[in-house]
Amino acid sequence: MSLLDLHKNIGTAKDNRNNPIHDWYRFTAGFSYKLVQKIIEIENLGPDDCIYESFAGCGTTLVSAQKHGIKAIGNEGQELLYNVIKGKLNWSVNIDTIKQVIIGLEKNIFNGNYQKPYHKLLETLYSKNDLYQLYFIRDYILETVKDDDVSIFLNLALTQSLHKVSIHPIAIPYISRSKTLNNSLSAFDTFKNTVFKMIEDLGTVIDKPVTTEIYFHDSRQQNTFIEDNSCTICITSPPYLNNLDYGEVSKVCSHFFGFTNDWNEITEKVRKNLVTGATTHYKKSEFDLEAWKKGEFYLNNKVVVDNILPDIAKIETISKSRKGKKSFHILALYYFEDMYQVFLEMRRVLDFGSKAYLVLGDSAPYGVFIDTTRILGEIAKNCGFNKYSIVKIRERGTKWQSLTYRHNVKLSENILVLE
Numbered sequence: 001m002s003l004l005d006l007h008k009n010i011g012t013a014k015d016n017r018n019n020p021i022h023d024w025y026r027f028t029a030g031f032s033y034k035l036v037q038k039i040i041e042i043e044n045l046g047p048d049d050c051i052y053e054s055f056a057g058c059g060t061t062l063v064s065a066q067k068h069g070i071k072a073i074g075n076e077g078q079e080l081l082y083n084v085i086k087g088k089l090n091w092s093v094n095i096d097t098i099k100q101v102i103i104g105l106e107k108n109i110f111n112g113n114y115q116k117p118y119h120k121l122l123e124t125l126y127s128k129n130d131l132y133q134l135y136f137i138r139d140y141i142l143e144t145v146k147d148d149d150v151s152i153f154l155n156l157a158l159t160q161s162l163h164k165v166s167i168h169p170i171a172i173p174y175i176s177r178s179k180t181l182n183n184s185l186s187a188f189d190t191f192k193n194t195v196f197k198m199i200e201d202l203g204t205v206i207d208k209p210v211t212t213e214i215y216f217h218d219s220r221q222q223n224t225f226i227e228d229n230s231c232t233i234c235i236t237s238p239p240y241l242n243n244l245d246y247g248e249v250s251k252v253c254s255h256f257f258g259f260t261n262d263w264n265e266i267t268e269k270v271r272k273n274l275v276t277g278a279t280t281h282y283k284k285s286e287f288d289l290e291a292w293k294k295g296e297f298y299l300n301n302k303v304v305v306d307n308i309l310p311d312i313a314k315i316e317t318i319s320k321s322r323k324g325k326k327s328f329h330i331l332a333l334y335y336f337e338d339m340y341q342v343f344l345e346m347r348r349v350l351d352f353g354s355k356a357y358l359v360l361g362d363s364a365p366y367g368v369f370i371d372t373t374r375i376l377g378e379i380a381k382n383c384g385f386n387k388y389s390i391v392k393i394r395e396r397g398t399k400w401q402s403l404t405y406r407h408n409v410k411l412s413e414n415i416l417v418l419e
Contacts, residue, residue: 003038003039003042003391003415003417009032009394010031010032010034010035010038010393011031011032011035011237011359011361011393011394011413011415012030012031012032013026013027013029013030013031013032013060014032015032015033015034016030016032016033016060019033020201020204020205021063021067021088021201021202021204021205022060022063022064022088024084024087024088024156024160024198024201025058025059025084025088025156025159025160026058026163026171027057027058027060027081028171028172028173028244028246028249029057029173029237029239029240029244029246030057030058030060030237031060031237031359032060033060033063033064035235035357035359035415036060036061036064036065036235037064037068039233039235039357040064040065040068040070043233043355045068045070045232045233046070047069047070047071048232049070049071049232049233050070050071050072050073050230050231050232050233051065051070051071051072051073051231051232051233051234051235052072052073052074052226052231052233052234052235052236052346052349052350053072053073053074053075053234053235053236054074054075054219054234054236054238054342054345054346055075055076055077055219055236055237055238055239055275056074056075056076056081056082056085056214057076057081057085057237058081058084058085058088059074059084059085059088059089059214061074061235061236062074062085062088062089062212062214063088063089063212065211065212066089066091066205066208066210066211066212067205067208069208069209069211070211071211071212072211072212072213073212073213073214073215073226073230073231074212074213074214074215075214075215075216075217075218075219075223076214076215076216076217077216077217077218077219077270077273077274078246078247078250078254078270078273078274079216079259079269079270080159080250080253080254080257080259081250082214082216083152083155083156084156084159085214086152086214087152087153087155087156088156089210089212089214090149090152090153090210091202091205091206091208091210092210093149093150093153093202094147094149094150095199095202097145097147097150098150098153098154098195098199099199101140101141101144101145101150101154102192102195104140104144105136105137105140105188105192106188106192108136108140109133109136109137109140109188114132114135114136114139116135116139118131118135119255119256119261121251121252121255122134122252122255122256124167125166125167125168125170125175125252126165126166126167126187127167129186129187130165130183130186130187131187133186133187133188133191134158134161134162134165134187134191134256137158137161137187137188137191138155138158138256138257141154141155141158153198154195155257156198157191157194157195157198158191159253159257160194161187161190161191161194162252162253162256164183164190164194165183165185165186165187165190166181166252167180167181167183168180168181169181170252171249171250171252173244173249174248174249175252213225218273218274219275219342219345219346220275220338220341220342220345221341221345222345222348223345223349226349227349228348228349229348229349229350229351229352230349230351231349231350231351231354232350232351232354233350233354233355233356233357234346234349234350234354234355234356234357234358234418235356235357236356236357236358236359237358237359237360238275238339238342238358238360239274239275239277239335240277240360240361240363240372241277241331241332241335241361241363241365241370241372242277242361242363243277243278243279243326243328243331243365244277244278245271245277245278245280245281246270246274246277246278247266247267247270247271247274247278247280248266248278248280250270251266254266254270267280275335275338275339275342276331276334276335276337276338277331277335278331279326279327279328279330279331281331281334282330282331282334284327284330287327287330289333292333295337297336297337297340297341298337300340300382301336301340301378301379301382304336304375304378304379304382305333305336308332308370308375311368311369311370312329312332312333313329314368315328315329315332315365315366315368316329318366318367318368319366322366326365328365328366329365331365332363332365332370336375336376336379339376339379340379340382340383343376343379343380343383343384343385344383344384346383347380347383347384347385353419355417355418355419356380356385356416356417356418356419357415357416357417357418358376358415358416358417358418359393359413359414359415360372360373360376360413360414360415360416361373361396361411361412361413361414362411362412362413362414363411364409364411367408367409369409373390373412373414373416374390376416377390377416377418380416380418385418385419386419387418387419388416388417388418388419389416389417389419390414390415390416390417391414391415391417392412392413392414393412393413393414393415394412394413395410395411395412395413396411396412396413
């Protein structure tokens, strides 16, 4: 059995859309649960093993591990997704209490009068009736539900409902106002149906124990709750070097639940906890290449960085002639620096001789190819890993060829295997 047996969509979340619990939240940049299953089989993982997940996202690795009775531990830097994962991993939540909440909502939601102001962004994305119902459900859960596990479960259902009843798609990966969705059900009916579908899904994992832990934590920093050499493998998918702002992607749900309220709070409360993956994560005016070269990352990865600096300079030159003038050259350097910190923590957490599997994509900012997967493999070797190999999953980026100024560089999605 080999990773070469993987189908081309293994690096996408398409398989998760029809799988119980995995489909409780559809993450923009997720990967297939079948990849985790395949690695579990290849590595013959069992109850004595523990999987480490640096970027837990919507919990694909952790949910898969728990379904197989394998221990897993992970970090997630976004509070919204951290709560999504907690909801997806608690399979002993009190179903009777959940049903009582639904009964209470049915009795009260159509008689209430929501007095508080709605968030301005959400007012543009939902009908007045749906917006009222969404906010009523949110506050009813907050004010009446005393069981934290039940609250997390119901809020996860409500998060799904936000996606299902919006006038425009809100995360593909950004709000798509050029498309309009036709919603036949009200927000409350959508929420109710979602809750009972989730309860039905719990029937597929009856009596399965909790084998996982999730921390609200930035994987660039040491998580003191995870002991040195305590994990036997890592399965993860880091952010890609493709200018996708994970902080903004989830802003509708984040604003709705009060984690953030505006761009500034997205930057302060979300972006700063994430690997630099977009040009919105830093200020161009604050970057000085010569000062940056004096830092730990460059000094410990000088050969790797010096090899890519000519391409970095080429990207900077091209950017000056483009309308957006986006500083992809700075993005690339910060990205690799951040991933260096991630690898140091990964190496600390993993036991000696352990492997790490990372789903990654290459990049070509302004048409300049950056061999991201290979570069990260070299950086990982400077963090204590002995060697790496790369398995290509599929070609990517072809659907954007019609865009103005779109490059024609062939990109690929890969699995980076560290040992």
